[in-house]
Amino acid sequence: MTDTTVRTGAAPTLHDVAREAGVSLATASRVLNGSNRKVAEAYRERVQAAADRLGYTANISAQAIARGTSATVALLVADIADPYFGQIASGVAHAADEAGLIVTIAMTERDPAREVALVRTLRGQRPRGIVLAASRDTASDTDALSAEIAAVQSVGGRIVTLGAALPGTRVVAYENEAGARALAGRLAALGYREAVVLAGPEGLRTSDDRLAGFTQGFADGGGEVTQVVRGSISRDAGYEAMSELLSAGLAPGTLVFGISDVVAIGAISAIRDAGREPGADLAVAGFDDIVTGRDVTPGLTTVHLPLEELGAQALRAAVDPDWTPPEPVSLEVLLRDSTPPRA
CATH class of the missing domain: 3.40.50.2300 (Response regulator)
Known part of the structure; x- marks a missing residue:
């Protein structure tokens, strides 16, 4: 074992580690790159100690070759x-x-x-x-x-x-569809009877499932989705779609369902910029419960998804090789100030 085996300023190599540990290059590789082949514990300790002394970091590509995956x-x-x-x-x-x-x-x-x-x-x-x-x-x-x-x-x-x-x-x-259905049912129970939906492009699975669930749940509660406006799923798309609806005329008390929270937050901004009041004038709800939606004013009604x-x-x-599919995660409707009860 030598005291100094690496050129000053040069990154240590696997060859350097093998020389420092007094083992073959193959043995050093098996230890540091995670090969399935067994190495005696004494050799393993010598290689790891040499790598630590030299500041050696394993090559991810080499690990992938040794293990089959990185x-x-x-x-x-x-x-x-x-x-x-x-x-x-x-x-x-x-x-x-x-x-x-x-x-x-x-x-x-x-x-x-x-x-x-x-x-x-x-x-x-x-x-x-x-x-x-x-x-x-x-x-x-x-x-x-x-x-x-x-x-x-x-x-x-x-x-x-x-x-x-x-x-x-x-x-x-x-379950996107079930979550949106539950949201719509709760909002219908608050007295809402007319809704517009700001949806994603037709055929986008998440958007279509949420739209179907909301439409059905709202109808079951005695309400009606009168219009669906499609666009991308983004804050700016929500703002633009809401601005168009406001220009065409939207009655006070109408419920706006943004297919995601970011779309709904864009809609809230458009309502406020048009001189109208989110919540008291035009109600807004979203889906996902992103952190930002908890801090906007008024607080955004939504469906909580445990995203993390x-x-x-x-x-x-x-x-996990032994992983078994869990039950679908439970979704929770969160009513906040953006959808106050209607008389």
């Missing part, structure tokens, strides 16, 4: 700027940290071709698992994505979807 998981979201996905990412990241894993995040922008391309690229990095958190268009062709999912699984990775399952994936389920817990569940589904 110490990473990937999370694909529609838009990282959306707090909904930010809270899911937080749950994934915390659970990954507990498991000693690193999270890579990429955006699909709800583009099916982009999602396929990202999964294909990630496959080459051999992640332990990939979490698909973005909703997808029911009309899109999933054959290409299914082929990539099979390819990831063939090299030891797992694919997890949030909300709706895809063939060959594990799924962490929650969903993220953590998805991570566990991606890495």
